Amino acid sequence: MRAAAAIARTGKVAAGVNAMVVPGSGLVKQQAEAEGLDKVFIEAGFDWREPGCSMCLAMNADKLAPGERCASTSNRNFEGRQGRGGRTHLVSPEMAAAAALAGHFVDIRDLKAEA
Amino acid sequence: MSGTTLYDKIWDAHMVQADGDGNSLLYIDRHLVHEVTSPQAFEGLRMAGRRPRAPHKTLAVADHNIPTSDRSGGLDAIDDPESKLQIETLEKNCAEFGIDYLPMDDIRQGIVHVAGPEQGFTLPGLTIVCGDSHTSTHGAFGALAHGIGTSEVEHVLATQTLIQSKAKNFRINVVGNAPAHVTAKDIALAIIGEIGTAGGTGYVLEYAGPAIEALSMEGRMTLCNMSIEAGARAGLVAPDEKTFAFLKDRPRAPKGADWEKAAAYWQTLTSDDDAVFDKEITIDAAALPPLVTWGTSPQDVIAIDGHVPNPATIADEARRKATERALDYMGLEAGTPMQDVAIDRVFIGSCTNSRI
Amino acid sequence: MEKFDKLTGIAAPLDILNVDTDMIIPKQFLKTIQRSGLGKNLFDEMRYTPDGEEIADFVLNQAAYREAQILVAGDNFGCGSSREHAPWALLDFGIRCIIAPSFADIFYNNCFKNGILPIVLPQEEVDKLMDDAQRGANATISIDLANQTIQGPDGGTISFEVDAFRKQCLMEGLDDIGLTLQKAQAIDAYEETLDAQPWR
Numbered sequence: 001m002r003a004a005a006a007i008a009r010t011g012k013v014a015a016g017v018n019a020m021v022v023p024g025s026g027l028v029k030q031q032a033e034a035e036g037l038d039k040v041f042i043e044a045g046f047d048w049r050e051p052g053c054s055m056c057l058a059m060n061a062d063k064l065a066p067g068e069r070c071a072s073t074s075n076r077n078f079e080g081r082q083g084r085g086g087r088t089h090l091v092s093p094e095m096a097a098a099a100a101l102a103g104h105f106v107d108i109r110d111l112k113a114e115a
Numbered sequence: 116m117s118g119t120t121l122y123d124k125i126w127d128a129h130m131v132q133a134d135g136d137g138n139s140l141l142y143i144d145r146h147l148v149h150e151v152t153s154p155q156a157f158e159g160l161r162m163a164g165r166r167p168r169a170p171h172k173t174l175a176v177a178d179h180n181i182p183t184s185d186r187s188g189g190l191d192a193i194d195d196p197e198s199k200l201q202i203e204t205l206e207k208n209c210a211e212f213g214i215d216y217l218p219m220d221d222i223r224q225g226i227v228h229v230a231g232p233e234q235g236f237t238l239p240g241l242t243i244v245c246g247d248s249h250t251s252t253h254g255a256f257g258a259l260a261h262g263i264g265t266s267e268v269e270h271v272l273a274t275q276t277l278i279q280s281k282a283k284n285f286r287i288n289v290v291g292n293a294p295a296h297v298t299a300k301d302i303a304l305a306i307i308g309e310i311g312t313a314g315g316t317g318y319v320l321e322y323a324g325p326a327i328e329a330l331s332m333e334g335r336m337t338l339c340n341m342s343i344e345a346g347a348r349a350g351l352v353a354p355d356e357k358t359f360a361f362l363k364d365r366p367r368a369p370k371g372a373d374w375e376k377a378a379a380y381w382q383t384l385t386s387d388d389d390a391v392f393d394k395e396i397t398i399d400a401a402a403l404p405p406l407v408t409w410g411t412s413p414q415d416v417i418a419i420d421g422h423v424p425n426p427a428t429i430a431d432e433a434r435r436k437a438t439e440r441a442l443d444y445m446g447l448e449a450g451t452p453m454q455d456v457a458i459d460r461v462f463i464g465s466c467t468n469s470r471i
Numbered sequence: 472m473e474k475f476d477k478l479t480g481i482a483a484p485l486d487i488l489n490v491d492t493d494m495i496i497p498k499q500f501l502k503t504i505q506r507s508g509l510g511k512n513l514f515d516e517m518r519y520t521p522d523g524e525e526i527a528d529f530v531l532n533q534a535a536y537r538e539a540q541i542l543v544a545g546d547n548f549g550c551g552s553s554r555e556h557a558p559w560a561l562l563d564f565g566i567r568c569i570i571a572p573s574f575a576d577i578f579y580n581n582c583f584k585n586g587i588l589p590i591v592l593p594q595e596e597v598d599k600l601m602d603d604a605q606r607g608a609n610a611t612i613s614i615d616l617a618n619q620t621i622q623g624p625d626g627g628t629i630s631f632e633v634d635a636f637r638k639q640c641l642m643e644g645l646d647d648i649g650l651t652l653q654k655a656q657a658i659d660a661y662e663e664t665l666d667a668q669p670w671r
Contacts, residue, residue, distance in 0.1 A: 001463070001469070001470065001471050002471060003298070004463050017459060017460070019460070019462075019463070020462055020463070022183050022463070022464030022465075022469060023469055024226045024229030024470050025223065025224065025225020025226060025229040025230045025233060026221065026222040026223055026224050026225055027225065027230075028225065028233075028469065028470055028471055030222060032471060035471075046461075046463075050181075050183045050186050051178075051183070051224065051226065051229075051469075052178050052180075052183050052226065053465065053466065054183045054462070054465070056462075056465035056467075057179065057498050057552075058498055059151070059179045059498045059501060060181060060182050060183065060195075060198065061184070061194075061195070062183060062462075068459045069446075069456070069457070069458045069459050070458060070459065070462055071458050071460070071462075072465075073300065073462065073463050073465055073467060073468035074462065074464070074465035074467055075340060075341050075343075075344055075413065075465060075467045076413065076491075076493070076551060076552075077412065077413060077415070078412070078493045078494065078551060079411050079444050079493070079494060079516070080493060080497055081498075084497070084521060087444070087446060089407050089408050089409070089456070090300075090304060090407070090408040090413060091405075091406070091407050091408075092299075092301055092405060092468070093463050094296055094405075095407065095419065096462070097463065099458050099461060100458075100461040103458065104454060104455060104456055104457040104458060105407055105419060105453050105454050105456050105458070106419075106454055107405065107419045107420050107454060108296045108419070109294075109404075109405065131654070131657050132654060136634070137636075138634070140651065140654060140657065140658075144671050151502075151554075152553070154504035154505075155504065155505065158504070165648070168658075179501075180502065197503070198502060200502075204504050238670060241671065247552075247553060248552050248553040248577060262553035262577055263553060264553055264554075264555035264558075264577060264581035266555060266581065267580070269648060270647065270648050270651065273648050273651075274648065274652060274655075275662075276651060278636075278647060278651065280634070282576075312489055312547060312550055313489075313546060313547040313575070316547070316573060316574075317576065343551075346547070346550065346575060346576070348576050348577060369669065369670035373670055374670075376668075376669075377670045380668065412489055433488055434488070437487070437489070440487075
């Protein structure tokens with residue numbers, strides 16, 4: 001989460017991209033907020049949520065629409081895992097944050113070299 | 116006689132009875148329960164008039180279908196009646212059977228595989244199970260941890276044991292220093308890309324080597340979490356000073372003299388130098404790029420500077436068909452640079468990557 | 472649990488690798504607090520359009536396979552989530568036996584707890600049964616668990632391996648919790664040794 005925030009700090013979520021951050025527990029959320037990570041994410045245009053499994057398996061209201069493409073830090077890119085017809089690409093948190101800012105996948109190594 | 120592996124040691128220490136036909140009764144130290152895979156298990160206990168054998172060894176938390184939006188309205192504010200019923204059912208079952216439950220509005224609430232370690236419920240050398248395949252996460256602490264089905268959840272509640280046949284040993288050595296921006300997630304994806312999603316079937320994985328030692332506990336959890344995506348029920352990392360530092364003073368970790376005694380025991384939890392593994396591979400972390408998946412299986416990995424693969428170049432018919440099917444589902448053209456692939460959504464979270 | 476002894480039924484071909492438990496029963500059906508009633512949603516996203524119409528090509532929607540009791544499938548069947556809803560959905564549909572070159576561990580285990588027999592066979596033999604299964608309603612396969620044999624529609628016999636304890640539980644429909652509770656003394660004795668490790 002800290003690594004993703006370090007990337008989020010460098011820009012804004014691209015137009016047309018919906019990005020969310022879901023902490024793993026109440027304590028992770030509390031720690032992140034103590035470090036100001038929530039503000040970093042929110043200022044960059046990410047949604048900062050309550051803890052849970054969320055869109056990893058889309059059992060709650062957080063899910064992909066058919067055809068939507070998602071950069072996800074979860075563990076399964078099976079068909080329909082994040083919502084029927086949803087297209088999942090598994091990546092690290094840093095790569096997910098970088099993709100959010102660019103609107104497409106980016107080589108995080110290049111991004112840093114430029115910055 | 117050759118030495119024993121970390122997995123062998125934990126296995127042997129938990130053997131209640133060997134049944135001679137390859138199955139053993141294994142003692143379970145810790146059981147994590149969530150709302151989705153437990154209702155039918157509690158119902159089974161009720162129907163049979165059984166009680167949990169050791170309720171204090173079980174910890175319950177709702178995580179799978181709780182809303183991640185504003186929760187100030189509590190349970191009553193959950194719109195989906197089925198989600199709400201599952202969570203209510205868990206609360207009732209915990210109250211009826213005397214099981215500790217972390218309520219939705221508790222600061223300790225979270226994904227079971229995040230909350231367990233945070234509470235010190237997860238400790239080295241223990242056997243830990245949960246009705247969730249990502250229980251492998253807890254292997255980061257040198258605990259033998261794996262997912263079970265609902266019938267087994269009921270079995271563990273009733274008997275505090277599981278009937279198990281022993282898996283084989285598979286060591287994955289990750290050498291070299293991972294370059295900047297190559298994370299535990301990338302190492303996990305690289306391993307799955309290398310051995311395939313069935314590569315670990317029938318094995319317990321042990322992750323070892325300097326690149327693993329260099330990982331934080333969070334990184335080790337990410338790595339062990341995805342053992343199941345490689346087909347292995349469990350993955351292990353031998354506990355070390357980082358493990359002990361993470362656990363010290365956690366609410367459920369041992370304290371004082373018990374801590375000292377436990378820590379001394381935990382130091383012994385390593386594979387012997389002359390331990391024999393049924394399978395072993397080595398991966399050079401220094402050569403790894405950041406990775407991304409292109410398909411519908413976690414083994415469909417490619418470097419971020421790579422291109423969408425071309426099914427026409429795959430000789431094996433079943434694999435070619437699977438690749439065509441995946442590209443069709445994913446809406447990707449063969450040969451497209453991955454960096455040209457535009458996205459609509461970003462999700463940072465899950466039991467793989469939602470820690471600090 | 473229903474006993475499994477002999478089974479003669481139609482085999483449906485599902486020639487896909489890595490069939491995962493999300494495919495078998497998608498997450499929106501995991502909100503039930505019961506075991507029954509999941510058969511209608513078995514393979515839901517492959518079987519129905521988003522409007523709930525049947526997808527005609529999907530194997531279990533074809534007239535010949537609607538009553539299938541056996542599935543013949545590709546490698547690594549049942550991978551992914553540990554959800555026991557997957558075998559519950561298969562059983563509720565009427566599937567009692569799955570034949571594949573390999574299974575994911577947790578799913579394999581879950582089958583036995585629900586009276587479903589998963590059979591592992593070498594790829595060549597699965598290929599042959601897959602061809603047989605393609606013949607539709609004529610693809611009747613007989614399974615004899617006691618003798619560990621499969622008889623194809625042409626009368627050829629294939630042998631298979633199965634763990635002796637699991638075989639016994641299936642054949643007698645045994646509840647393994649009941650069996651383990653008979654070993655309570657051994658568990659008591661083990662628990663007494665835990666005093667040496669108070670953190671456990």
